[in-house]
Amino acid sequence: MLHAIAHIEFNAINLALDAAWRFREMPDEFAGDWLRVAAEEAGHFALLQGRLGALGFGYGDFEAHDGLWRACMMTDHDALARMALVPRVLEARGLDATPAIQHKLAGIGDRDSIAVLDIILRDEVGHVAIGNHWFHVLCRERNLDPVATFRQQLAEHDIGSHRGCYNLAARREAGFSEAELAWLQTPPDSLAH
């Protein structure tokens, strides 16, 4: 599990650097935000590498998936799609998943890993907030309704809402609106695309 998270953080470094580099038409603040995120992701990766090392393993010892990098390529044509699908879906899912992972780690008494995940969760709220900020900036610029545009992005890229618990407190802190949180929690059958 720690290896899987380390792999996510490793990809997140590259994803943040990719956003800063690829969407050069965006204001300097955009690049600055994602460079800061990249530095924090590198910090997260280092913390997890430390935990893996303490347990006798290292990054690369287990298989890993390429879901995050696929999301990077899928959204390489448009900063709005990138903001919608990477920070607002993938990183936001990290907010949702972290408390349950910490609960599991508590079951085996791994306090050090729980402490690492506390840092990651705190920083990730900031990353999702940055994604939310720029998503809304781009929607305003293009005269698009943010909620409808987000739904459209999910539908276009065939991404369903997930069924697990939502970390509503963290998502609120990261700037999700009440309307969006209500919509996300609607059972998939009744989701209107």
Ligand SMILES: [Fe+2]
């Ligand atoms: Fe991270």
Ligand SMILES: [Fe+2]
């Ligand atoms: Fe992140």
